[in-house]
Amino acid sequence: MGMRYVPSDLEGEANKDLEDLRNKLLSRPSPGASGPTGSWRLFRPEVSAAKCVKCGICWLYCPEDVIAWTQRELPRIDYTYCKGCGVCASVCPTKAIEMVVEGE
Amino acid sequence: MKKKILMGSHAVAEAVKLARVDVISAYPITPQTVIVERLAEMVERGELKSRYVRVESEHSALAVVYGASAGGSRVFTATSSHGLLYMYEMLWWVTNSRLPVVMAVATRAIGPPWNIHTDHNDALTIRDAGWIIGFAESVQEAFDMTLQAYKIGEDKRVLLPVMIALDGFILSHTSEPVLVPEEEEVADWLPPREPLPFKVEPGKPFAVGNLGPDNVTMELRWNAWKAAERAKRVIEEVSAQYEKRFVTGTSSGLVERYETEGAKYLAISIGAWSGDVKEAVDALREEGYDVGLARIRYVRPFPREELRDLLSSVRAAVVLDRSVSMGHMGILGSEVRAVSERTPVKNVIAGIGGVDVSYKDFISILRGFVEEYEAGLSGEWSVAEWYMPWVTER
Numbered sequence: 162m163g164m165r166y167v168p169s170d171l172e173g174e175a176n177k178d179l180e181d182l183r184n185k186l187l188s189r190p191s192p193g194a195s196g197p198t199g200s201w202r203l204f205r206p207e208v209s210a211a212k213c214v215k216c217g218i219c220w221l222y223c224p225e226d227v228i229a230w231t232q233r234e235l236p237r238i239d240y241t242y243c244k245g246c247g248v249c250a251s252v253c254p255t256k257a258i259e260m261v262v263e264g265e
Numbered sequence: 266m267k268k269k270i271l272m273g274s275h276a277v278a279e280a281v282k283l284a285r286v287d288v289i290s291a292y293p294i295t296p297q298t299v300i301v302e303r304l305a306e307m308v309e310r311g312e313l314k315s316r317y318v319r320v321e322s323e324h325s326a327l328a329v330v331y332g333a334s335a336g337g338s339r340v341f342t343a344t345s346s347h348g349l350l351y352m353y354e355m356l357w358w359v360t361n362s363r364l365p366v367v368m369a370v371a372t373r374a375i376g377p378p379w380n381i382h383t384d385h386n387d388a389l390t391i392r393d394a395g396w397i398i399g400f401a402e403s404v405q406e407a408f409d410m411t412l413q414a415y416k417i418g419e420d421k422r423v424l425l426p427v428m429i430a431l432d433g434f435i436l437s438h439t440s441e442p443v444l445v446p447e448e449e450e451v452a453d454w455l456p457p458r459e460p461l462p463f464k465v466e467p468g469k470p471f472a473v474g475n476l477g478p479d480n481v482t483m484e485l486r487w488n489a490w491k492a493a494e495r496a497k498r499v500i501e502e503v504s505a506q507y508e509k510r511f512v513t514g515t516s517s518g519l520v521e522r523y524e525t526e527g528a529k530y531l532a533i534s535i536g537a538w539s540g541d542v543k544e545a546v547d548a549l550r551e552e553g554y555d556v557g558l559a560r561i562r563y564v565r566p567f568p569r570e571e572l573r574d575l576l577s578s579v580r581a582a583v584v585l586d587r588s589v590s591m592g593h594m595g596i597l598g599s600e601v602r603a604v605s606e607r608t609p610v611k612n613v614i615a616g617i618g619g620v621d622v623s624y625k626d627f628i629s630i631l632r633g634f635v636e637e638y639e640a641g642l643s644g645e646w647s648v649a650e651w652y653m654p655w656v657t658e659r
Contacts, residue, residue, distance in 0.1 A: 164487070168495045175422040175495065182363060182424075182462050182488050188475040195476055 193242050198225070202245030204260040208235055212257035219249035219258060266450075266511065271443045273404045273436035274299035277343070277369045277429070279443075280411035282313045283451040284367075287338035290318040290329035294348040295381045296433035297371040301343055323348040327355035327366070334364040335473065337460030339415065342366070345433060346373035346387040353390075359426045360395030360489065362473050363462050365418030366426040368396075369411060371437040372536070374618045381433065382619020385536060385588040388430040389564070389596045395489055397427040397496055398565040400535040404441035406515040407431040409507065410562075412451065416503045419458050422495045432537035434619075444513045454510060493566045500563055519568035521560040522575070524550060528557030530635050531575060531582040533601055535561045538622055542585060545627035556631055561597070569604050576601075576608040581643060583611040583634040585627070594649040609643040615652035626652065 168174060188194055208219075213235050220230035227239040228249060238249075250258040271279060277300050281289070289308070291301040307313035316333075320326045323344050330340035344352060349370055359366050370388045374380040388398065397417065401407035407429065414427035431437055446454075463473070497519060504517030521539075524546050525531065534542050539560040549556045559575050559582075561568060576582055582605070586595025593599060598612030611634050616622040630652055637643065 166487075166491045166494055168491070168498060171422050171495050171498060174491065178488050178491055179421060179424075179462055182485070185477070185481050185485050185488070186362065186474060187463055188472045188477075190470050190472075194472075 197241050198244050199241045202240075202243060202263050204245045204247060205240065205263050206238055206243065206245065206247065206249050206258045207261050208238070209257045209259065210235055212255045214255055214257070216254065218252050218254060222248050222252045224248060266447065267445045269443050269445050270440050271404060271408070272299065272438055272440050273407050273431050274371065274438065275303050276404045276408040276443050277411050277431065278303035278307065279445055280408045281341045282307055283446070283448060284339060284341075284412055284415045284455060285452070285457070286313075286315050286341045288316045288318065288330060288333035288340045289342070290320055290326045290333075290340075291342045291344065292320055292323045292326050292348060294323070294345045296373055296437045297343045297345040297348070297369070299437065300369055300371065304341070323351040324355055327352045327359065327368075330366050331355060331359050331362070331364060334359075334366050335362065335463070335465045337458065337464040337466070339419075339458040340366055341368070343369040343371070345371045346375050349387050350375065350390065353394075356391055356394040356396065361485065363424045363489065363492070364426060365415070365424060365458070367411065367414045367418060368426070368428045369407075370428055370430045371433040372430050373433040380618050383432040383435055383537070383587070384617050384619060385430070385596070388428065389588045391428065392565060392596065395425060395493070396565065397423075397425050397493070397500070397563065399427065399429045399563050400561065401429060401431045401436060402521075402537055402539045402560060403515065404436055404439065405443050405513055407436055408443050408445070409513055409515050412455065413503050413507055415458070416455055416507075417496065417499055419461070420499050420503070421459070421461055423492050423499050424462050425489065425492055425496060430536065435537040444511070446511045450511070454507070497566045497568070500566075516560075516562065518571075519561070519563045519566070520571045520575070521562060523558040523560060525557035525559060525575060527555065529555040529580050530557070530631075530638070531579040532556060532558045532585060532627075532631055533561065533572070533582055533597070534558065534585040535564060535597060536587065538585070538587065538616065541622065541624040542627050544624035545631055548624070548628055549631055554632065554635055556635065564597070564600070567600060567604075572601060572604050573606065576605045576610075579608060581609045581611065581634070581638040583613060583631065585630070586612060586614045586649070587616045589614050589617060598649055609638070609646055611637070611643070611646040612649040613652050614649055622652070626654070
Protein backbone atom coordinates (compact mmCIF):
# COMPACT_ATOMS: atom_id res chain seq x y z
CA MET A 162 0.00 0.00 0.00
CA GLY A 163 1.07 3.53 -0.67
CA MET A 164 1.76 6.31 1.78
CA ARG A 165 -0.07 9.57 2.19
CA TYR A 166 1.07 12.42 4.39
CA VAL A 167 -1.27 14.73 6.23
CA PRO A 168 0.63 16.83 8.77
CA SER A 169 -0.66 16.59 12.32
CA ASP A 170 2.15 16.97 14.87
CA LEU A 171 4.23 19.42 12.83
CA GLU A 172 7.02 19.81 15.37
CA GLY A 173 7.40 16.12 16.16
CA GLU A 174 7.23 15.03 12.53
CA ALA A 175 9.73 17.72 11.56
CA ASN A 176 12.20 16.54 14.19
CA LYS A 177 12.01 12.97 12.91
CA ASP A 178 12.34 14.13 9.32
CA LEU A 179 15.35 16.26 10.15
CA GLU A 180 17.15 13.27 11.61
CA ASP A 181 16.17 11.13 8.62
CA LEU A 182 17.38 13.87 6.26
CA ARG A 183 20.78 14.12 7.94
CA ASN A 184 21.22 10.34 7.94
CA LYS A 185 20.44 10.04 4.26
CA LEU A 186 21.83 13.25 2.81
CA LEU A 187 25.14 13.47 4.65
CA SER A 188 27.99 11.01 4.69
CA ARG A 189 31.09 11.07 6.87
CA PRO A 190 34.47 10.10 5.43
CA SER A 191 35.17 6.39 5.94
CA PRO A 192 37.05 3.74 3.97
CA GLY A 193 34.92 2.47 1.11
CA ALA A 194 31.90 4.65 1.79
CA SER A 195 30.40 3.47 -1.52
CA GLY A 196 31.01 -0.26 -0.94
CA PRO A 197 33.72 -2.65 -2.23
CA THR A 198 34.41 -0.82 -5.50
CA GLY A 199 37.22 -3.25 -6.35
CA SER A 200 34.55 -5.41 -7.95
CA TRP A 201 34.23 -2.80 -10.73
CA ARG A 202 37.81 -3.45 -11.87
CA LEU A 203 38.60 -4.79 -15.35
CA PHE A 204 42.37 -4.22 -15.18
CA ARG A 205 44.51 -4.77 -12.09
CA PRO A 206 47.57 -2.62 -11.45
CA GLU A 207 50.59 -4.73 -10.53
CA VAL A 208 53.81 -3.20 -9.22
CA SER A 209 57.14 -4.55 -10.39
CA ALA A 210 59.64 -4.58 -7.50
CA ALA A 211 62.51 -4.58 -9.98
CA LYS A 212 61.47 -1.36 -11.74
CA CYS A 213 59.91 0.60 -8.85
CA VAL A 214 62.06 3.47 -7.49
CA LYS A 215 59.67 4.16 -4.55
CA CYS A 216 59.12 7.74 -5.65
CA GLY A 217 55.47 7.82 -4.45
CA ILE A 218 54.05 9.48 -7.56
CA CYS A 219 51.42 6.72 -7.89
CA TRP A 220 50.42 7.27 -4.25
CA LEU A 221 50.11 11.00 -4.93
CA TYR A 222 47.99 10.61 -8.06
CA CYS A 223 45.68 7.76 -7.02
CA PRO A 224 42.20 9.37 -7.18
CA GLU A 225 40.73 6.83 -4.75
CA ASP A 226 43.48 6.90 -2.11
CA VAL A 227 43.92 3.13 -2.26
CA ILE A 228 47.72 3.15 -2.52
CA ALA A 229 49.76 2.95 0.67
CA TRP A 230 53.38 4.07 0.37
CA THR A 231 56.35 5.10 2.44
CA GLN A 232 59.78 6.13 1.12
CA ARG A 233 61.36 2.78 2.00
CA GLU A 234 58.64 0.45 0.74
CA LEU A 235 57.00 -0.63 -2.49
CA PRO A 236 53.54 0.89 -2.93
CA ARG A 237 50.76 -1.43 -1.72
CA ILE A 238 47.44 -1.33 -3.53
CA ASP A 239 44.19 -2.06 -1.70
CA TYR A 240 42.38 -4.26 -4.22
CA THR A 241 39.14 -4.22 -2.22
CA TYR A 242 38.59 -0.62 -3.36
CA CYS A 243 40.90 -0.08 -6.38
CA LYS A 244 38.64 0.40 -9.44
CA GLY A 245 41.49 -0.21 -11.87
CA CYS A 246 41.42 3.21 -13.50
CA GLY A 247 45.09 3.00 -14.47
CA VAL A 248 46.13 6.49 -13.41
CA CYS A 249 49.01 5.03 -11.35
CA ALA A 250 50.35 3.07 -14.33
CA SER A 251 50.04 6.11 -16.52
CA VAL A 252 51.98 8.46 -14.22
CA CYS A 253 54.68 5.98 -13.13
CA PRO A 254 58.02 7.42 -14.42
CA THR A 255 59.72 4.00 -14.63
CA LYS A 256 56.74 2.08 -16.08
CA ALA A 257 56.84 -0.13 -12.99
CA ILE A 258 53.06 -0.58 -12.85
CA GLU A 259 51.45 -2.87 -15.36
CA MET A 260 47.68 -3.08 -15.94
CA VAL A 261 46.87 -6.77 -16.10
CA VAL A 262 43.51 -8.03 -17.33
CA GLU A 263 41.51 -9.09 -14.27
CA GLY A 264 41.14 -12.84 -13.93
CA GLU A 265 44.30 -13.67 -15.92
CA MET B 266 7.39 51.80 11.34
CA LYS B 267 8.30 54.19 8.51
CA LYS B 268 6.38 54.94 5.37
CA LYS B 269 8.68 55.15 2.35
CA ILE B 270 8.08 55.59 -1.35
CA LEU B 271 9.86 52.64 -2.92
CA MET B 272 10.05 50.86 -6.25
CA GLY B 273 9.41 47.13 -6.02
CA SER B 274 13.10 46.40 -6.56
CA HIS B 275 14.16 48.77 -3.79
CA ALA B 276 11.50 47.37 -1.48
CA VAL B 277 12.92 43.88 -1.95
CA ALA B 278 16.44 45.22 -1.26
CA GLU B 279 15.12 46.95 1.86
CA ALA B 280 13.63 43.64 3.09
CA VAL B 281 16.89 41.80 2.43
CA LYS B 282 18.73 44.45 4.43
CA LEU B 283 16.30 44.11 7.33
CA ALA B 284 16.76 40.33 7.21
CA ARG B 285 20.50 40.98 7.87
CA VAL B 286 21.61 38.71 5.07
CA ASP B 287 25.21 37.42 5.31
CA VAL B 288 25.97 36.65 1.66
CA ILE B 289 24.56 38.07 -1.58
CA SER B 290 25.55 36.91 -5.03
CA ALA B 291 23.86 37.79 -8.29
CA TYR B 292 24.39 38.52 -11.95
CA PRO B 293 22.64 41.50 -13.52
CA ILE B 294 19.65 41.01 -15.81
CA THR B 295 16.80 43.39 -16.57
CA PRO B 296 14.39 43.91 -14.83
CA GLN B 297 15.96 42.36 -11.71
CA THR B 298 19.22 44.36 -11.79
CA VAL B 299 17.91 47.23 -9.70
CA ILE B 300 17.45 44.92 -6.70
CA VAL B 301 21.08 43.84 -6.49
CA GLU B 302 22.33 47.26 -7.60
CA ARG B 303 20.63 48.75 -4.54
CA LEU B 304 22.05 46.00 -2.32
CA ALA B 305 25.52 46.66 -3.74
CA GLU B 306 25.13 50.33 -2.79
CA MET B 307 24.04 49.38 0.73
CA VAL B 308 27.09 47.13 1.16
CA GLU B 309 29.40 49.78 -0.34
CA ARG B 310 28.08 52.43 2.05
CA GLY B 311 28.49 50.07 4.98
CA GLU B 312 24.77 50.13 5.79
CA LEU B 313 24.59 46.40 5.24
CA LYS B 314 27.24 44.06 6.60
CA SER B 315 26.98 41.42 3.88
CA ARG B 316 29.53 39.69 1.69
CA TYR B 317 28.63 40.67 -1.87
CA VAL B 318 30.10 38.17 -4.33
CA ARG B 319 30.34 39.16 -7.98
CA VAL B 320 30.14 36.25 -10.39
CA GLU B 321 30.21 35.56 -14.13
CA SER B 322 26.79 33.91 -14.47
CA GLU B 323 23.52 33.12 -12.73
CA HIS B 324 24.53 29.47 -12.43
CA SER B 325 27.51 30.63 -10.37
CA ALA B 326 25.41 33.13 -8.42
CA LEU B 327 23.14 30.38 -7.16
CA ALA B 328 26.13 28.09 -6.62
CA VAL B 329 27.77 30.76 -4.43
CA VAL B 330 24.72 31.24 -2.23
CA TYR B 331 24.24 27.47 -2.15
CA GLY B 332 27.71 27.08 -0.65
CA ALA B 333 27.23 29.98 1.73
CA SER B 334 23.89 28.61 2.88
CA ALA B 335 25.48 25.19 3.43
CA GLY B 336 27.97 27.01 5.64
CA GLY B 337 25.12 28.33 7.77
CA SER B 338 24.77 31.81 6.28
CA ARG B 339 21.56 33.65 5.48
CA VAL B 340 21.72 34.38 1.74
CA PHE B 341 20.02 36.16 -1.13
CA THR B 342 20.09 36.16 -4.90
CA ALA B 343 17.81 37.56 -7.59
CA THR B 344 17.26 37.06 -11.28
CA SER B 345 14.81 37.13 -14.21
CA SER B 346 13.90 35.10 -17.28
CA HIS B 347 17.02 33.79 -19.07
CA GLY B 348 19.03 34.19 -15.88
CA LEU B 349 16.61 31.94 -14.02
CA LEU B 350 16.79 29.37 -16.80
CA TYR B 351 20.58 29.48 -16.62
CA MET B 352 20.31 28.67 -12.89
CA TYR B 353 18.08 25.70 -13.51
CA GLU B 354 20.45 22.90 -12.52
CA MET B 355 21.47 24.63 -9.29
CA LEU B 356 17.83 25.21 -8.31
CA TRP B 357 17.47 21.48 -7.82
CA TRP B 358 20.74 21.18 -5.90
CA VAL B 359 19.50 23.82 -3.49
CA THR B 360 16.15 22.12 -2.87
CA ASN B 361 17.50 18.61 -2.67
CA SER B 362 20.13 19.77 -0.17
CA ARG B 363 17.25 21.43 1.70
CA LEU B 364 18.89 24.84 2.02
CA PRO B 365 16.64 27.83 2.80
CA VAL B 366 17.98 30.11 0.05
CA VAL B 367 15.79 33.12 -0.75
CA MET B 368 15.58 34.47 -4.29
CA ALA B 369 13.57 37.26 -5.87
CA VAL B 370 12.50 36.88 -9.48
CA ALA B 371 11.40 39.99 -11.33
CA THR B 372 9.32 38.15 -13.91
CA ARG B 373 10.13 38.66 -17.58
CA ALA B 374 9.19 36.98 -20.85
CA ILE B 375 11.57 34.41 -22.30
CA GLY B 376 12.98 35.07 -25.79
CA PRO B 377 13.07 35.00 -28.67
CA PRO B 378 12.09 37.63 -29.56
CA TRP B 379 14.04 39.57 -26.94
CA ASN B 380 11.53 41.04 -24.57
CA ILE B 381 12.10 42.54 -21.14
CA HIS B 382 8.46 42.80 -20.08
CA THR B 383 6.53 40.59 -17.70
CA ASP B 384 4.81 37.30 -18.06
CA HIS B 385 4.89 34.36 -15.66
CA ASN B 386 6.45 31.65 -17.77
CA ASP B 387 9.93 32.21 -16.34
CA ALA B 388 8.99 31.86 -12.68
CA LEU B 389 6.65 28.95 -13.37
CA THR B 390 9.36 26.90 -15.12
CA ILE B 391 10.68 26.16 -11.63
CA ARG B 392 7.30 24.82 -10.52
CA ASP B 393 8.59 21.28 -10.05
CA ALA B 394 12.00 22.14 -8.59
CA GLY B 395 10.77 21.98 -5.00
CA TRP B 396 10.99 25.69 -4.21
CA ILE B 397 8.28 27.51 -2.33
CA ILE B 398 6.95 29.95 -4.94
CA GLY B 399 5.16 33.14 -3.96
CA PHE B 400 3.71 35.81 -6.26
CA ALA B 401 3.35 39.37 -5.01
CA GLU B 402 0.52 41.65 -6.04
CA SER B 403 1.92 44.96 -4.81
CA VAL B 404 5.23 46.54 -3.84
CA GLN B 405 4.26 46.26 -0.17
CA GLU B 406 3.57 42.59 -0.64
CA ALA B 407 6.89 42.03 -2.44
CA PHE B 408 8.55 43.57 0.61
CA ASP B 409 6.50 41.56 3.12
CA MET B 410 6.86 38.27 1.29
CA THR B 411 10.64 38.66 0.96
CA LEU B 412 11.01 39.17 4.68
CA GLN B 413 8.60 36.33 5.46
CA ALA B 414 10.48 34.06 3.03
CA TYR B 415 13.38 33.82 5.49
CA LYS B 416 11.14 32.94 8.39
CA ILE B 417 9.26 30.34 6.34
CA GLY B 418 12.20 28.69 4.55
CA GLU B 419 14.45 28.56 7.62
CA ASP B 420 11.72 27.07 9.81
CA LYS B 421 12.79 23.63 11.03
CA ARG B 422 9.42 22.29 9.90
CA VAL B 423 10.15 23.41 6.32
CA LEU B 424 13.83 23.83 5.29
CA LEU B 425 13.11 24.61 1.66
CA PRO B 426 14.25 27.45 -0.61
CA VAL B 427 11.80 30.25 -1.34
CA MET B 428 11.30 32.25 -4.53
CA ILE B 429 9.31 35.46 -4.47
CA ALA B 430 8.11 36.62 -7.89
CA LEU B 431 7.27 40.22 -8.60
CA ASP B 432 6.11 41.29 -12.05
CA GLY B 433 8.95 42.92 -13.96
CA PHE B 434 8.49 46.69 -14.35
CA ILE B 435 4.87 46.61 -13.18
CA LEU B 436 6.13 46.02 -9.65
CA SER B 437 9.92 46.09 -9.92
CA HIS B 438 10.04 49.61 -11.38
CA THR B 439 6.86 51.15 -9.98
CA SER B 440 6.99 53.27 -6.84
CA GLU B 441 4.36 52.80 -4.17
CA PRO B 442 4.12 53.79 -0.51
CA VAL B 443 5.57 50.98 1.61
CA LEU B 444 5.37 50.50 5.36
CA VAL B 445 8.83 49.47 6.53
CA PRO B 446 9.21 48.13 10.08
CA GLU B 447 12.08 49.26 12.32
CA GLU B 448 15.32 47.26 12.34
CA GLU B 449 15.05 46.24 16.00
CA GLU B 450 11.46 45.10 15.50
CA VAL B 451 12.46 42.88 12.59
CA ALA B 452 15.54 41.60 14.44
CA ASP B 453 13.27 40.54 17.27
CA TRP B 454 10.80 38.83 14.94
CA LEU B 455 13.43 37.25 12.69
CA PRO B 456 16.38 36.04 14.78
CA PRO B 457 19.65 34.98 13.12
CA ARG B 458 19.41 31.79 11.10
CA GLU B 459 19.86 28.52 12.93
CA PRO B 460 22.20 26.57 10.60
CA LEU B 461 19.86 23.74 9.61
CA PRO B 462 19.71 21.08 8.30
CA PHE B 463 23.52 21.02 8.53
CA LYS B 464 26.53 23.30 8.63
CA VAL B 465 29.63 22.75 6.56
CA GLU B 466 32.67 24.00 8.46
CA PRO B 467 36.42 23.46 8.58
CA GLY B 468 37.67 20.45 10.51
CA LYS B 469 34.41 18.51 10.41
CA PRO B 470 34.41 16.90 6.99
CA PHE B 471 31.27 15.35 5.51
CA ALA B 472 29.78 15.06 2.05
CA VAL B 473 26.35 16.36 1.02
CA GLY B 474 24.46 14.13 -1.37
CA ASN B 475 27.09 11.43 -1.91
CA LEU B 476 26.29 8.54 -4.25
CA GLY B 477 23.88 6.20 -2.51
CA PRO B 478 21.36 3.44 -3.15
CA ASP B 479 18.37 4.42 -5.34
CA ASN B 480 15.85 4.08 -2.52
CA VAL B 481 17.66 6.86 -0.63
CA THR B 482 16.86 9.31 -3.43
CA MET B 483 13.19 8.39 -3.29
CA GLU B 484 13.10 8.57 0.50
CA LEU B 485 14.72 12.03 0.42
CA ARG B 486 12.06 13.24 -2.04
CA TRP B 487 9.40 11.91 0.35
CA ASN B 488 11.14 13.83 3.13
CA ALA B 489 10.94 17.07 1.08
CA TRP B 490 7.34 16.31 0.08
CA LYS B 491 6.35 16.23 3.73
CA ALA B 492 8.17 19.51 4.33
CA ALA B 493 6.27 21.15 1.45
CA GLU B 494 2.98 19.93 2.95
CA ARG B 495 3.92 21.38 6.33
CA ALA B 496 5.00 24.60 4.61
CA LYS B 497 1.33 25.43 3.96
CA ARG B 498 0.67 25.66 7.65
CA VAL B 499 3.92 27.52 8.29
CA ILE B 500 3.13 30.08 5.56
CA GLU B 501 -0.28 30.70 7.14
CA GLU B 502 1.24 30.99 10.59
CA VAL B 503 4.17 33.24 9.63
CA SER B 504 2.16 35.58 7.39
CA ALA B 505 -0.62 35.96 9.96
CA GLN B 506 1.93 36.56 12.75
CA TYR B 507 3.72 39.15 10.58
CA GLU B 508 0.51 40.96 9.71
CA LYS B 509 -0.55 41.04 13.34
CA ARG B 510 2.79 42.47 14.40
CA PHE B 511 3.60 44.91 11.61
CA VAL B 512 0.13 45.65 10.16
CA THR B 513 1.26 46.49 6.64
CA GLY B 514 -2.19 45.72 5.26
CA THR B 515 -1.33 42.85 2.89
CA SER B 516 -3.05 39.48 2.93
CA SER B 517 -1.81 36.38 4.61
CA GLY B 518 -2.12 32.68 3.85
CA LEU B 519 -1.90 30.95 0.50
CA VAL B 520 -4.95 32.52 -1.14
CA GLU B 521 -6.48 35.96 -0.89
CA ARG B 522 -10.27 35.95 -1.16
CA TYR B 523 -11.69 39.07 -2.74
CA GLU B 524 -15.50 39.41 -2.84
CA THR B 525 -15.80 35.65 -2.77
CA GLU B 526 -18.49 35.64 -0.07
CA GLY B 527 -21.66 34.50 -1.81
CA ALA B 528 -20.04 34.78 -5.26
CA LYS B 529 -21.56 32.64 -8.01
CA TYR B 530 -18.60 33.06 -10.35
CA LEU B 531 -14.92 33.03 -9.50
CA ALA B 532 -11.89 34.52 -11.20
CA ILE B 533 -8.49 33.08 -10.25
CA SER B 534 -5.17 34.85 -10.79
CA ILE B 535 -1.62 35.42 -9.53
CA GLY B 536 0.67 38.44 -9.48
CA ALA B 537 0.40 42.17 -10.09
CA TRP B 538 -2.50 42.23 -12.52
CA SER B 539 -4.73 40.85 -9.76
CA GLY B 540 -5.16 44.50 -8.74
CA ASP B 541 -6.78 45.17 -12.12
CA VAL B 542 -8.92 42.05 -11.77
CA LYS B 543 -10.18 43.44 -8.46
CA GLU B 544 -11.21 46.66 -10.19
CA ALA B 545 -13.06 44.63 -12.80
CA VAL B 546 -14.76 42.63 -10.05
CA ASP B 547 -15.90 45.87 -8.41
CA ALA B 548 -17.27 47.22 -11.70
CA LEU B 549 -19.08 43.98 -12.50
CA ARG B 550 -20.52 43.74 -8.99
CA GLU B 551 -22.09 47.14 -9.60
CA GLU B 552 -23.60 45.80 -12.79
CA GLY B 553 -25.10 42.93 -10.82
CA TYR B 554 -22.65 40.13 -11.68
CA ASP B 555 -21.84 37.97 -8.63
CA VAL B 556 -18.11 37.65 -9.33
CA GLY B 557 -15.27 37.23 -6.86
CA LEU B 558 -11.52 36.74 -7.11
CA ALA B 559 -9.30 34.09 -5.57
CA ARG B 560 -5.76 35.43 -5.78
CA ILE B 561 -3.23 32.68 -5.34
CA ARG B 562 -0.29 33.98 -3.29
CA TYR B 563 1.68 30.73 -3.26
CA VAL B 564 1.79 28.49 -6.32
CA ARG B 565 3.97 26.02 -4.41
CA PRO B 566 2.91 24.60 -2.08
CA PHE B 567 -0.34 24.74 -4.04
CA PRO B 568 -3.47 25.72 -2.08
CA ARG B 569 -5.38 22.57 -3.08
CA GLU B 570 -7.82 22.52 -0.18
CA GLU B 571 -8.54 26.26 -0.20
CA LEU B 572 -9.28 26.27 -3.93
CA ARG B 573 -11.36 23.11 -3.76
CA ASP B 574 -13.55 24.82 -1.14
CA LEU B 575 -13.83 28.02 -3.15
CA LEU B 576 -14.60 26.16 -6.38
CA SER B 577 -17.23 23.95 -4.81
CA SER B 578 -19.30 26.97 -3.80
CA VAL B 579 -19.43 28.66 -7.24
CA ARG B 580 -21.09 27.76 -10.54
CA ALA B 581 -17.97 28.26 -12.64
CA ALA B 582 -14.46 29.68 -12.51
CA VAL B 583 -12.09 31.39 -14.93
CA VAL B 584 -8.33 31.18 -14.57
CA LEU B 585 -6.45 34.20 -15.87
CA ASP B 586 -3.09 32.97 -17.06
CA ARG B 587 0.00 34.97 -17.89
CA SER B 588 1.80 31.76 -18.82
CA VAL B 589 1.29 28.97 -21.30
CA SER B 590 2.27 25.34 -21.69
CA MET B 591 2.21 24.65 -25.44
CA GLY B 592 0.02 21.77 -26.47
CA HIS B 593 -2.05 21.91 -23.30
CA MET B 594 -3.21 25.14 -21.65
CA GLY B 595 -2.11 27.91 -19.30
CA ILE B 596 0.10 26.62 -16.46
CA LEU B 597 -2.13 28.04 -13.74
CA GLY B 598 -5.20 26.82 -15.67
CA SER B 599 -4.03 23.22 -15.55
CA GLU B 600 -3.11 23.55 -11.88
CA VAL B 601 -6.60 24.78 -10.98
CA ARG B 602 -8.35 22.23 -13.22
CA ALA B 603 -6.56 19.50 -11.31
CA VAL B 604 -8.26 20.44 -8.03
CA SER B 605 -11.74 21.25 -9.33
CA GLU B 606 -14.06 18.36 -8.59
CA ARG B 607 -17.16 19.33 -10.56
CA THR B 608 -16.97 23.06 -11.20
CA PRO B 609 -16.28 23.92 -14.85
CA VAL B 610 -13.08 25.94 -15.24
CA LYS B 611 -12.40 28.23 -18.18
CA ASN B 612 -8.82 29.18 -18.96
CA VAL B 613 -7.91 32.49 -20.57
CA ILE B 614 -4.33 33.15 -21.67
CA ALA B 615 -3.51 36.86 -21.82
CA GLY B 616 -0.70 39.36 -21.32
CA ILE B 617 2.03 37.11 -22.73
CA GLY B 618 5.25 39.04 -23.42
CA GLY B 619 4.07 41.92 -21.27
CA VAL B 620 1.09 42.82 -23.45
CA ASP B 621 -0.89 45.29 -21.37
CA VAL B 622 -4.13 43.99 -19.91
CA SER B 623 -6.22 46.66 -18.22
CA TYR B 624 -9.18 46.38 -15.87
CA LYS B 625 -11.38 47.06 -18.91
CA ASP B 626 -10.00 43.95 -20.58
CA PHE B 627 -10.77 41.98 -17.43
CA ILE B 628 -14.32 43.35 -17.41
CA SER B 629 -14.80 42.04 -20.92
CA ILE B 630 -13.08 38.69 -20.14
CA LEU B 631 -15.13 38.13 -16.98
CA ARG B 632 -18.41 39.25 -18.54
CA GLY B 633 -17.80 36.95 -21.51
CA PHE B 634 -17.06 34.06 -19.15
CA VAL B 635 -20.30 34.52 -17.18
CA GLU B 636 -22.36 34.94 -20.35
CA GLU B 637 -20.85 31.81 -21.92
CA TYR B 638 -21.64 29.82 -18.83
CA GLU B 639 -25.19 31.08 -18.68
CA ALA B 640 -25.65 30.29 -22.38
CA GLY B 641 -24.63 26.69 -21.64
CA LEU B 642 -21.32 26.92 -23.51
CA SER B 643 -18.99 25.67 -20.75
CA GLY B 644 -18.52 22.42 -22.70
CA GLU B 645 -16.15 24.36 -24.99
CA TRP B 646 -13.82 25.25 -22.14
CA SER B 647 -11.64 22.19 -22.50
CA VAL B 648 -9.59 24.26 -24.95
CA ALA B 649 -7.97 27.38 -23.49
CA GLU B 650 -8.81 30.76 -25.00
CA TRP B 651 -6.21 33.33 -26.09
CA TYR B 652 -7.23 36.90 -25.36
CA MET B 653 -5.76 39.03 -28.18
CA PRO B 654 -8.45 41.59 -29.06
CA TRP B 655 -6.14 43.36 -31.54
CA VAL B 656 -5.88 40.26 -33.75
CA THR B 657 -8.75 39.98 -36.22
CA GLU B 658 -8.23 36.39 -37.51
CA ARG B 659 -10.75 34.07 -35.91
